[in-house]
Amino acid sequence: MKKILFSIMASLLVLGGCSQSEEEKPAKNDEVPQIIEAVIQVPETINPGEEATLAVTVRQGDEAVTDADEVKFEIWQEGQKENGDMAEAKHDSEGKYTADHIFAEEGLYYVQSHVTARSQHTMPMVSVQVGEAKAEDSGTGHEQENEGHEEGHSHSHGGEVSIELQASDQIHANKQTALSVKVDNEGEPLAEAKVKLEIALNGATPQWVNMSETEPGKYTADHQFTEPGTYTITTHVEKGDDIHEHTETELTVQ
Template sequence: MKKILFSIMAGFLVLSGCSQSEEEKPAKNDEVPQIIEAVIQVPETLNPGEEAQLAVTVRQGDEAVTDADEVKFEIWKEGQKENSEMAEAKHDSEGKYTADHTFAEEGLYYVQSHVTARSQHTMPMVSVQVGEVKAEDTEHGHEQEKNGHEEGNSHSHGGEVSIELQAPDQPHLNEQTALSVILEKEGEPLKEAKVKLEISLNGATPQWVNMSENETGKYTADHQFKEAGTYIITTHVEKGDDIHEHTETELTVQ
């Protein structure tokens, strides 16, 4: 009889412990994740036919990101982005990913790293001068990267910060869609901010896209929508300890 009572009491204790454990589970963390930051390291000048190491260091806060889902470099010559080449990068050490590439001809080249890690995507870009480059070849800078589609846009004021998300009126599935954000504070462009997009569809796990400042106060990124529907795009803006703003926009993808 004592054994039976002991078994019953033990069962109650186990159930009680499970119930308490369930109640003590921490609430879901809805905080915005720390931004994934990627810094490209490539030579500024090269000779034609010279092989160079392309490197990008990926961090999240103070932590080196060693488990990126995908890291690759896109390389193209000025005015020839449609003929770009891709180079897969491998993790070296402490969040540094590398790949080798040979620049065959002289000219101005662009190197853009595509980093996908921890549900975020970021695409920093730099230029490389190969051989002798004429002044007129460089004076346009990144002009071709700034001509993104701006047919549709959403504008919002978050506190003192004006946030304007620009996107095509009719983005299509499985196509690179140019997105841009214009930031102003007190009528002046807001530069050197951290800007990221939280893109979600029907309550699914959101995708995070980090944006790069290609001109003062204008932040850009490309994104490929995999499903049709109306997406909620939350634009998050941070700068220092004073600016933490966000605004939501709907975008329908066909």
């Protein structure tokens, strides 16, 4: 009788252990996370030599992002990006991050926020007028900074939507790399879509990079690869309820 009881108890312990292991095993989540949205706010009037408050509001869907890993502003005068300044931003309230900056002289400036939050990175940009200068399309500055990085790797997605990822032929770790994506729908540029890159190395947790539209159907972003290797980049394209496409590309980083 004791032997029978011992066998039953041992079986229950084994079953309990298996059940616990099944419960503790994390469920695989293949869903694409909601995109991080960042909107820059700058004063309508900025005078040279005066301190101006820059702000960016960060949201993920309907939720204010109050736990961003890093938020900073890059500010430069037109044609002088290499001499630009960086200003660290601090969280104010309800997903709004602010920083103060003094624009030394009159001219056309570009303000680009670098937001890293919840494994995503986004870099919206606006142009600002200081003094009597006239602001132009903010996409111009971004186009200038990405000049010369349109050659290299590409991948097309079959069907009505075509996705082509472009990058420099030689990419080096720990250096900013300009990436661009051209998206066509039925042979025409697909404008006003949400485009983001899922970047992973050797199956590690991916980084998410949100792209900005610089011209109809063309989306750009900068990214810094942290180490050499062959990265898998999944380009996700969404627009409304009808378009949700993705394609994979491999990039070698030296």
